[in-house]
Amino acid sequence: MLQGKKIILGITGSIAAYKAAYLTRALIKKGAEVQIVITPSGKEFITPVTLSALTGKPVISEFFTANDGTWHSHVDLGLWADAMVVAPATASTIAKMAHGVADNMLITTYLSAKAPVFVAPAMDLDMFAHPTTQHNLDLLRSYGNHIIEPGVGELASHLEGKGRMEEPDRIVAYLEDFFKNRQSLSGRKIIITAGPTYEKIDPVRFIGNYSSGKMGFALARCCAERGADVVLISGPVSLSTPHASIRRIDVETATQMYEVAMAEYPTADAAICCAAVADYAPAEYSDTKLKRSSDTRTIVLKPNKDIAAELGKTKRPGQYLAGFALETDNEADNAQGKMRRKNFDFIVMNSLQDAGAGFGGDTNKISIFKGDGTTVEYPVKPKNEVATDIIDTLSEYLSQ
Numbered sequence: 001m002l003q004g005k006k007i008i009l010g011i012t013g014s015i016a017a018y019k020a021a022y023l024t025r026a027l028i029k030k031g032a033e034v035q036i037v038i039t040p041s042g043k044e045f046i047t048p049v050t051l052s053a054l055t056g057k058p059v060i061s062e063f064f065t066a067n068d069g070t071w072h073s074h075v076d077l078g079l080w081a082d083a084m085v086v087a088p089a090t091a092s093t094i095a096k097m098a099h100g101v102a103d104n105m106l107i108t109t110y111l112s113a114k115a116p117v118f119v120a121p122a123m124d125l126d127m128f129a130h131p132t133t134q135h136n137l138d139l140l141r142s143y144g145n146h147i148i149e150p151g152v153g154e155l156a157s158h159l160e161g162k163g164r165m166e167e168p169d170r171i172v173a174y175l176e177d178f179f180k181n182r183q184s185l186s187g188r189k190i191i192i193t194a195g196p197t198y199e200k201i202d203p204v205r206f207i208g209n210y211s212s213g214k215m216g217f218a219l220a221r222c223c224a225e226r227g228a229d230v231v232l233i234s235g236p237v238s239l240s241t242p243h244a245s246i247r248r249i250d251v252e253t254a255t256q257m258y259e260v261a262m263a264e265y266p267t268a269d270a271a272i273c274c275a276a277v278a279d280y281a282p283a284e285y286s287d288t289k290l291k292r293s294s295d296t297r298t299i300v301l302k303p304n305k306d307i308a309a310e311l312g313k314t315k316r317p318g319q320y321l322a323g324f325a326l327e328t329d330n331e332a333d334n335a336q337g338k339m340r341r342k343n344f345d346f347i348v349m350n351s352l353q354d355a356g357a358g359f360g361g362d363t364n365k366i367s368i369f370k371g372d373g374t375t376v377e378y379p380v381k382p383k384n385e386v387a388t389d390i391i392d393t394l395s396e397y398l399s400q
Contacts, residue, residue, distance in 0.1 A: 007083050008036075019087070021050060036051045074111075086117070086119045088122030116178070121147070125155060129162070144243065185227050192219050192231070199253060202290050210276075218386070232247070235251060254307070258304070258307045265311050283300040284300065320345045323344050325347055331353075335349035
């Protein structure tokens, strides 16, 4: 999978920089072409001479080469690469990447990179666990970067905990899996619904829910990264479109989402109903703001169209449909019942009883129930990794 791939390896000032030599060698043995960009502090831990001997290329650290004034273009590097890997990535570099502090060659190269970026953190356990670092990692994930989680073990401080840079062979395997899956959905049209719907009561009030859209947007990005033609039908959210090749259609109400989904689904290979669609809408809409009164106010609700069920009725052979079930009790029975009623091929269940699952957060804990009766349970993971598990399942169906 890495044969002929052009990879920028960014090295920062961490004791784990010695592992970069092993990572460089492993990438080259897989057939990759490696260009190393190292921060000034990184050179305190491993010498450019060593790294250059491994890659056969001069190591880039500064914007200009001191002896002859050669200009190193971060823009050209960003266009050249098939992937950028920052390993080890210190807390300082992660913070600079998250906030665009372009004060060295590595960060300017990162900001210019058109290719996917992989970040392998390396630091002491308290630094890694600090809310600032975790927030910065969440920001990088939200930008579409891939975080290769550090391992647990003895650290340079001689403490035990999470913060060890992942081993080079595991990083190589991660990259191979990424490139293997990258075009697995090439030529496929996938519909993703995401976010909440707002059902208007009057010009300033609505019925809605707490859905942030993060899970649906992560699914859309994952599909796009694998080469799919993605149609993202989104309710009102404050998220940016996660990939340049995604066609995003913004809607507000359940009726609008239904109309777009029904129009797009006939030409799609699959759809994942991830949106938290309101089941009911006010029977009457007031053109003017309803005024407060001392009397009890009653709002009559009417049922909205069941988007998932309607798509299930029109599903043709070779076309696939999946959905979500957010449950509070009798989780497995309720999820499987919903799967049968709506003619899903598989359903993704999460429970509000599970810590780390549900609306608004950056993590989720899911179980996938398949139509053949099998179930796969997963631990709590960041939503981008949960999306990978779900799209792996969809890819299995599409490859049949």
